[in-house]
Amino acid sequence: QKEVEQDPGPLSVPEGAIVSLNCTYSNSAFQYFMWYRQYSRKGPELLMYTYSSGNKEDGRFTAQVDKSSKYISLFIRDSQPSDSATYLCAMSAESGGSNYKLTFGKGTLLTVNP
């Protein structure tokens, strides 16, 4: 079993739809959870950063973490064509220090159709 599982999609939705992206993980030591957005041929861009369980909202984006289920989600409200990208979940057990390392999901390719 891989440490982080993410459905690669592709996921295609109409403009204005609510998008739900998810990852599951197996390592209970993970405490820090991130979502990155990566446009084609570009580096990943940090979207959301959360610590432990709970919700975090930033504009049209909401990140949810359920540590008891080892499940994280990213919701995008009122999706726009400019949201079309690959979304990568990432997580770590540490926030820094010599043992710090990010473990990534494979990424979900999202297309928002106008």
Place this chain on the structure above:
Amino acid sequence: GAVVSQHPSRVICKSGTSVKIECRSLDFQATTMFWYRQFPKQSLMLMATSNEGSKATYEQGVEKDKFLINHASLTLSTLTVTSAHPEDSSFYICSALGGTQETQYFGPGTRLLVL
């Protein structure tokens, strides 16, 4: 804030030559930087962790003599692909640990094509 740059953005070279890629944190200091490789439609694969002033830590299966990493200052790390071969063609991305949130901020990537 937390901007990371990479240079060059794209490079084409002949088989057997060496290529150097620079990664810079522009508005923060980064004691730790990371180098990743990404093949088409795949996720990022960590190659090595670079700590300022010390030797890099390589992931299993990554040849340290082939992928030379130098982190000589708090804002600059370099990756040199030595004696490049066509199978080294890939998208190389660096990241720097820091900023207001202690997480990784990524550069725009360098596309390497070895002929």
